[in-house]
Amino acid sequence: MGKALNGVEAAVAMGPDEPLALSLAEPGACEDRVIVGRAQVESGDWFEGLGPVGLSRLQMLGRLAQGIAHEINTPTQFIGDNTTFLRDSFGESFALIGQLMAHLLEIQGMGGPAGEAAQKALDSMAHSDLDYLGVEIPKAIQQSLDGVGRISNIVSAMKNFSHPSADVQTLTDLHHAINNTILVSQNEWKYSATLGVDFDLNVPRVPCFPSEVSQVVLNLIVNAAHAIGASPTRAATGAYGKITVRTRLHPGEVEISVQDDGPGIPREIQQRIFEPFFTTKPAGKGTGQGLAIVHKIVVEHHGGWILFETAPGRGTTFRIFLPLPRPDSIH
Numbered sequence: 001m002g003k004a005l006n007g008v009e010a011a012v013a014m015g016p017d018e019p020l021a022l023s024l025a026e027p028g029a030c031e032d033r034v035i036v037g038r039a040q041v042e043s044g045d046w047f048e049g050l051g052p053v054g055l056s057r058l059q060m061l062g063r064l065a066q067g068i069a070h071e072i073n074t075p076t077q078f079i080g081d082n083t084t085f086l087r088d089s090f091g092e093s094f095a096l097i098g099q100l101m102a103h104l105l106e107i108q109g110m111g112g113p114a115g116e117a118a119q120k121a122l123d124s125m126a127h128s129d130l131d132y133l134g135v136e137i138p139k140a141i142q143q144s145l146d147g148v149g150r151i152s153n154i155v156s157a158m159k160n161f162s163h164p165s166a167d168v169q170t171l172t173d174l175h176h177a178i179n180n181t182i183l184v185s186q187n188e189w190k191y192s193a194t195l196g197v198d199f200d201l202n203v204p205r206v207p208c209f210p211s212e213v214s215q216v217v218l219n220l221i222v223n224a225a226h227a228i229g230a231s232p233t234r235a236a237t238g239a240y241g242k243i244t245v246r247t248r249l250h251p252g253e254v255e256i257s258v259q260d261d262g263p264g265i266p267r268e269i270q271q272r273i274f275e276p277f278f279t280t281k282p283a284g285k286g287t288g289q290g291l292a293i294v295h296k297i298v299v300e301h302h303g304g305w306i307l308f309e310t311a312p313g314r315g316t317t318f319r320i321f322l323p324l325p326r327p328d329s330i331h
């Protein structure tokens with residue numbers, strides 16, 4: 001059923017009886033177009049090619065992101081504080097103007113030179129678009145506060161996301177890590193796809209290196225978005241694609257999957273996609289390290305495994321499995 005391909009075993013699903021015959025869209029409707037690849041724990045020689053380079057790139061990017069997040073955080077905080085101050089003091093100032101107008105109206109009613117002066121002041125106020133400003137300024141301030149709130153969310157997601165790798169695995173809330181990753185990667189997918197999550201709430205906290213697992217999810221989401229962006233259907237219709245990030249609890253392991261409805265992975269390159277520096281993207285768009293890093297992190301660092309399902313024209317799902325500690329090993 002399968003053939004060894006330099007550390008990656010691929011199997012073509014030929015029919016419903018195949019144990020690895022996983023259908024992409026309709027469960028049970030296996031077709032010979034569906035390919036399942038399983039990255040095994042034993043890596044082939046080519047895999048050594050990634051060496052420490054890929055991971056030091058990750059660590060460097062992590063530190064860089066952490067530094068940038070910190071630098072953005074301080075000014076964002078005072079922009080937020082100042083804008084809140086402006087919102088509150090504008091409300092008070094505007095209430096004061098209302099009281100002032102009421103007094104002027106009283107004085108104007110008394111007539112005489114003071115009444116005339118009050119009338120002039122009221123005329124100037126009538127010409128100053130106060131009503132319009134009274135509605136629009138609070139709206140503008142509120143929009144600024146919403147924007148600052150969004151920046152704060154992204155910055156805190158970046159800080160969490162790029163938390164330097166600990167030496168030991170930590171019990172991690174995968175859903176929190178995935179949500180952060182989705183937030184920091186928004187710019188990569190929001191122009192070509194909508195992104196939904198389907199989380200299994202039974203998934204427990206998992207011992208792992210959280211920033212590495214976030215990198216895995218990030219690479220898979222970016223690949224999905226690029227694939228959708230490059231799809232001929234999308235080029236023809238401009239239609240948005242769909243990315244779904246799922247989690248599932250299985251006996252002894254948890255699964256994180258990223259599914260896209262892009263063009264699929266052509267058969268002739270399926271066995272090469274985990275190779276370091278293999279890319280089909282134009283220079284500047286891809287370095288070909290994404291899936292090699294995914295493999296290194298999942299298989300070598302976490303003792304997990306990877307499977308992908310792809311059907312030309314229908315999309316691709318990458319599924320990664322991380323082992324859970326055996327119940328008898330938890331104290």
Ligand SMILES: Nc1ncnc2c1ncn2[C@@H]1O[C@H](COP(=O)(O)OP(=O)(O)OP(=O)(O)O)[C@@H](O)[C@H]1O
Pocket residue numbers: 219223224227260262263264265273274278279280281285286287288289290291292316
């Ligand atoms: N979801 C997907 N749909 C279609 N093709 C994919 C998908 N994911 C990966 N590929 C193919 O696998 C190749 C290797 O992916 P990989 O993530 O390793 O590198 P890259 O995305 O090209 O570059 P990098 O991730 O370093 O920026 C891609 O160039 C693309 O051809």
Ligand SMILES: [Mg+2]
Pocket residue numbers: 219222223286289290291
């Ligand atoms: Mg990639």
